[in-house]
Structures are given as structure tokens and as C-alpha cells.
Amino acid sequence: MQSGCQIYVKGSVEAAAFYQRALNLTLGMNFKDGDGTYEHASLMFGEREILAVAEDKGDMSSPFIRDNKRPVMSFNCYGLGTREAVLQAYNVLSEGAFHNENPDGPAPLPWSELCFYLVDKFGVYWWVAI
Structure with missing residues (x-):
């Protein structure tokens, strides 16, 4: 990882x-x-x-806006190696999340086979990928 x-x-x-x-x-x-x-x-x-x-x-309708401010930085965790590891991270980090960009679960992007974005219950902006 x-x-x-x-x-x-x-x-x-x-x-x-x-x-x-x-x-x-x-x-x-x-x-x-x-x-x-x-x-x-x-x-x-x-x-x-x-x-x-x-x-x-600067799209203030962005789901990552909190208190009228977009997060400037996200914590990225990648190279988890397996779909199961990404799903485990998702299942835990999404508990009580402030905002979940992937409410249906992790999804692919052009640069990642499986990933998700969310702001956890502590206000930390995460991007996690396989």
C-alpha cells in the first residue's frame, strides 16, 4: 500500500x-x-x-463542500492490491460519512480499476484505490 x-x-x-x-x-x-x-x-x-x-x-454545489469551503487536500491511499481491501476500507470509512461520492460503493476511473471518494465522519477527505 x-x-x-x-x-x-x-x-x-x-x-x-x-x-x-x-x-x-x-x-x-x-x-x-x-x-x-x-x-x-x-x-x-x-x-x-x-x-x-x-x-x-469552484463549484459550490460540489458534494465535498463543508461550511462553504471545498477541501484543499485529500488523503490518498492506493495500491491496496485487492478488491476486497478496497471494499473493507469503504465499508469502514463510509460509516457515518459526512459525504459519500460513491453511495453505491467503489467504482472504476480511467486511472484506477476500483476506487472511491468520501469525506469521513471526522471531516477527512479520502480517495482510496486498488
């Missing part, structure tokens, strides 16, 4: 370049939205992702 963090900022392309320069990182796997901003950009130190960056679209 690995862990990392993803930040949500306005100006994701500029932020990715800024953090690359600051920490001597390279751009890894990345996906841009139609507006040219990052939906996801992995910033790498060698073969390891150190930080991921995504554009904060």
Missing part, C-alpha cells in the same frame, strides 16, 4: 509547474479537462508520486 496527497487549487497547471520546480519533480500520469486544467496530475520523484494536483472548479 502507498499513500499520498492530492491538492485542489485554482490554477492547477501553474501549480503543477511551481511544485515541480520547487521540489525537482517531473510530471507523471496526467489528465486535463476540456478547459486545459488538470483533472489529475501526478508529480513524481523518480518512480514515486509525491503529490497530485487537480483543478478546484
